[in-house]
Amino acid sequence: MNQTNAQILLDVKNLRKFFPIRRGVLQKVVAQVRAVDDVTFYINQGETLSLVGESGCGKTTTARCILRAYDPTAGQVFFRAEDGKVMDVAALPSNQLQPLRRQMQMIFQDPFSSLNPRMTLLDIVGEPLLVHGEKDAHKRTERVAELLRLVGLRPEYMRRYPHAFSGGQRQRIGIARALALNPRLVVADEPVSALDVSVQAQILNLMLELQEKLGLTYLFVAHDLSVVKHISERVAVMYVGRIVEMAPTKELFYQPRHPYTEALMSAVPKPDPRLRSERIVLQGEVADPANPPPGCYFHPRCQYAIDICREKTPVQEEITPRHFVSCHRAKELTLRGVVKK
Amino acid sequence: MSSSFIPHPSSFPLLSVRNLKTYFFQDEGTVKAVDGATFDVFPGKTLGIVGESGCGKSVTAQSILRIVDAPGKIVEGEIVLRRADGSEVDVTRLHPDGEEIRAIRGADIGLVFQEPMTSFSPVHTIGNQLVEAVRLHCAVGEKEARQRGVEALRSVGIPKPERRIDEYAFELSGGLRQRAMIAVALSCNPRLLIADEPTTALDVTTQAQILDLLRDLQKQRGMAIMLITHNLGVIAEMADDVVVMYLGRVVEEGSVDDIFHNPKHPYTKALLSSIPSIESTPRIKLPTITGSIPHPYNRPSGCPFYPRCESYMRGTCDATEPALIAVNERQKVSCFLYQK
Numbered sequence: 001m002n003q004t005n006a007q008i009l010l011d012v013k014n015l016r017k018f019f020p021i022r023r024g025v026l027q028k029v030v031a032q033v034r035a036v037d038d039v040t041f042y043i044n045q046g047e048t049l050s051l052v053g054e055s056g057c058g059k060t061t062t063a064r065c066i067l068r069a070y071d072p073t074a075g076q077v078f079f080r081a082e083d084g085k086v087m088d089v090a091a092l093p094s095n096q097l098q099p100l101r102r103q104m105q106m107i108f109q110d111p112f113s114s115l116n117p118r119m120t121l122l123d124i125v126g127e128p129l130l131v132h133g134e135k136d137a138h139k140r141t142e143r144v145a146e147l148l149r150l151v152g153l154r155p156e157y158m159r160r161y162p163h164a165f166s167g168g169q170r171q172r173i174g175i176a177r178a179l180a181l182n183p184r185l186v187v188a189d190e191p192v193s194a195l196d197v198s199v200q201a202q203i204l205n206l207m208l209e210l211q212e213k214l215g216l217t218y219l220f221v222a223h224d225l226s227v228v229k230h231i232s233e234r235v236a237v238m239y240v241g242r243i244v245e246m247a248p249t250k251e252l253f254y255q256p257r258h259p260y261t262e263a264l265m266s267a268v269p270k271p272d273p274r275l276r277s278e279r280i281v282l283q284g285e286v287a288d289p290a291n292p293p294p295g296c297y298f299h300p301r302c303q304y305a306i307d308i309c310r311e312k313t314p315v316q317e318e319i320t321p322r323h324f325v326s327c328h329r330a331k332e333l334t335l336r337g338v339v340k341k
Numbered sequence: 342m343s344s345s346f347i348p349h350p351s352s353f354p355l356l357s358v359r360n361l362k363t364y365f366f367q368d369e370g371t372v373k374a375v376d377g378a379t380f381d382v383f384p385g386k387t388l389g390i391v392g393e394s395g396c397g398k399s400v401t402a403q404s405i406l407r408i409v410d411a412p413g414k415i416v417e418g419e420i421v422l423r424r425a426d427g428s429e430v431d432v433t434r435l436h437p438d439g440e441e442i443r444a445i446r447g448a449d450i451g452l453v454f455q456e457p458m459t460s461f462s463p464v465h466t467i468g469n470q471l472v473e474a475v476r477l478h479c480a481v482g483e484k485e486a487r488q489r490g491v492e493a494l495r496s497v498g499i500p501k502p503e504r505r506i507d508e509y510a511f512e513l514s515g516g517l518r519q520r521a522m523i524a525v526a527l528s529c530n531p532r533l534l535i536a537d538e539p540t541t542a543l544d545v546t547t548q549a550q551i552l553d554l555l556r557d558l559q560k561q562r563g564m565a566i567m568l569i570t571h572n573l574g575v576i577a578e579m580a581d582d583v584v585v586m587y588l589g590r591v592v593e594e595g596s597v598d599d600i601f602h603n604p605k606h607p608y609t610k611a612l613l614s615s616i617p618s619i620e621s622t623p624r625i626k627l628p629t630i631t632g633s634i635p636h637p638y639n640r641p642s643g644c645p646f647y648p649r650c651e652s653y654m655r656g657t658c659d660a661t662e663p664a665l666i667a668v669n670e671r672q673k674v675s676c677f678l679y680q681k
């Protein structure tokens with residue numbers, strides 16, 4: 001990693017994660033699912049980067065590799081620890097991961113299944129404190145009260161069980177737990193997609209507020225472009241295990257440079273009947289990550305595809321500062337973005 | 342209150358739901374899943390029914406088809422269907438397993454719902470199920486039914502339908518399964534298609550394909566669609582008229598343009614302003630609705646929205662339920678702010 005750039009908290013380089021497909025009695029490996037296929041991106045300290053894309057494109061797998069819930073097949077995951085030292089999370093032996101794990105925490109999608117129903121809020125939110133050595137019960141209780149207040153829950157609720165809370169409140173509990181150890185990087189995998197629409201805004205606002213207050217860095221994983229636009233400073237669009245475009249949020253939405261980004265944005269139904277417009281409806285289906293097409297993975301569905309697209313894999317290129325695209329025709333195409341309101 | 346409806350300028354309704362109440366009687370208490378819903382569906386038009394999870398959208402659809410699960414019961418109201426021959430039938434009076442309602446399902450009303458996987462049998466091919474659906478409702482022989490099945494799959498844009506018809510649902514992708522389910526629902530040319538969250542389990546690009554398909558099929562066949570979803574974007578793209586539900590009640594109803602550009606009910610307004618939109622400015626605080634949807638056992642008395650409403654008037658809103666009344670030619674609201 002660029003050791004001199006002290007702004008960068010997380011620097012992911014050429015990350016790959018392949019899952020073997022085994023068949024037969026001998027469980028021979030017959031193919032590989034290329035879930036994450038050469039992914040490169042960075043996140044600055046205090047910034048929010050979103051990974052967005054359709055189901056199965058590799059968002060969760062990328063997040064899990066960063067947290068070392070999976071061992072990556074290849075690539076580096078550089079993380080700048082509290083003391084300023086930069087470490088490759090992908091290469092660390094598992095017994096050296098513990099101190100880093102404290103600094104990287106996860107918020108999950110499903111606030112119903114991610115909380116143990118037999119534990120009180122005090123136990124749920126206090127558990128990471130206990131695991132990381134806070135033996136003093138009184139201090140733990142104090143800290144849990146503080147955390148609950150931070151996420152907008154009343155500390156009096158501490159002795160209750162999760163079933164007594166609504167979806168939005170449970171997501172707040174999950175956030176309080178993730179923040180217990182003062183993490184520097186918070187990875188949120190679809191944190192609002194299981195919530196009612198009227199509650200999503202509350203949680204998104206809370207995440208923005210906490211970021212400002214605590215200087216958190218977010219890797220936000222989602223499939224909903226509207227949510228992503230709302231929370232991010234920069235956005236990376238994934239398709240079949242690869243990042244096809246990455247840019248500052250406004251630039252990506254108003255001036256997309258990759259045909260898939262254009263199609264994805266045009267497919268989102270706009271909550272305004274006066275904006276019913278000609279949508280780009282992609283034909284066919286997302287490529288199979290176990291058997292992707294040659295060349296650009298998007299070419300069978302791309303209306304701009306030319307010969308070279310069917311043969312050669314496009315490389316990620318920074319076409320304007322901080323705007324990365326992997327498309328042979330990125331420079332010549334003029335694509336349609338979202339209408340500015 | 343059921344008599345306050347205004348006829349659509351174009352024609353008579355195909356389906357009129359009046360003061361429908363469907364309750365679930367359980368040991369823990371009574372869930373008033375639908376609690377006085379009133380609306381009309383017009384021929385060839387799309388009625389959007391929008392509301393958050395648990396507000397009674399699906400139970401409304403199940404009531405219309407008389408497939409409400411036990412211990413659920415329609416306790417009040419009418420569901421009047423105008424059949425092809427011009428006769429009218431109140432579906433609530435039919436026996437749920439009787440001949441008549443079975444004839445209505447499929448032939449008059451087709452149903453498509455969210456999870457296509459659970460709606461197909463894992464041990465029968467798509468074709469078997471399609472042929473069975475066709476033969477159940479249209480008096481044709483096996484061979485003719487299969488031919489129609491292939492045509493039905495082709496009409497919903499499934500490539501190589503002659504081959505696909507012999508595959509099992511689990512062999513198809515989510516998008517193709519949803520197309521196959523639409524094919525089954527439309528195999529007997531119903532005049533009304535009820536689509537309950539038809540794209541909720543799908544990705545946006547697949548959703549766009551399915552919405553396009555529904556629109557094309559509607560154009561070709563002139564059928565009415567009752568589109569149920571919690572997604573306001575889908576409603577804005579598809580609906581002619583919109584019904585907004587909250588806790589089993591219709592809180593507002595109007596043309597799609599009125600609902601999005603001239604909403605009246607405090608819940609509709611709050612919902613519209615709280616959703617992040619792909620058009621809005623990044624990283625600004627969104628207005629929110631306080632609290633959350635109450636548990637169905639703890640339904641508030643009076644206006645169901647009052648604990649979360651910014652315009653709440655003590656002594657009025659918590660005392661009685663506001664009726665759904667017309668505020669202009671096409672729009673109705675149930676809120677005391679509009680009751681003179």
Ligand SMILES: Nc1ncnc2c1ncn2[C@@H]1O[C@H](COP(=O)(O)OP(=O)(O)OP(=O)(O)O)[C@@H](O)[C@H]1O
Nearest residue numbers: 019033035054055056057058059060061062223289
């Ligand atoms: N443990 C595993 N074994 C085999 N294949 C896997 C495994 N986990 C994920 N995959 C495959 O890897 C690809 C990427 O999956 P991933 O869960 O990262 O997608 P995602 O972008 O998070 O999707 P979603 O939006 O549905 O959550 C998919 O094809 C998936 O089927």
Ligand SMILES: Nc1ncnc2c1ncn2[C@@H]1O[C@H](COP(=O)(O)OP(=O)(O)O)[C@@H](O)[C@H]1O
Nearest residue numbers: 365372374393394395396397398399400410637
């Ligand atoms: N089979 C059932 N038994 C008990 N309660 C039910 C049943 N089906 C639905 N309900 C309840 O009825 C209410 C409305 O549900 P539903 O119509 O499915 O909502 P939605 O608007 O999300 O489709 C909810 O409170 C739900 O929990």
Ligand code: SF4
Nearest residue numbers: 296299302309327328
């Ligand atoms: S490389 Fe070719 S096929 Fe791929 S997105 Fe660009 S134009 Fe389309």
Ligand code: SF4
Nearest residue numbers: 644647650658676677
């Ligand atoms: S009736 Fe009262 S509480 Fe209900 S929406 Fe109207 S103002 Fe709000």
Ligand SMILES: [Mg+2]
Nearest residue numbers: 059060061189
């Ligand atoms: Mg995922």
Ligand SMILES: [Mg+2]
Nearest residue numbers: 398399537538
């Ligand atoms: Mg439902």
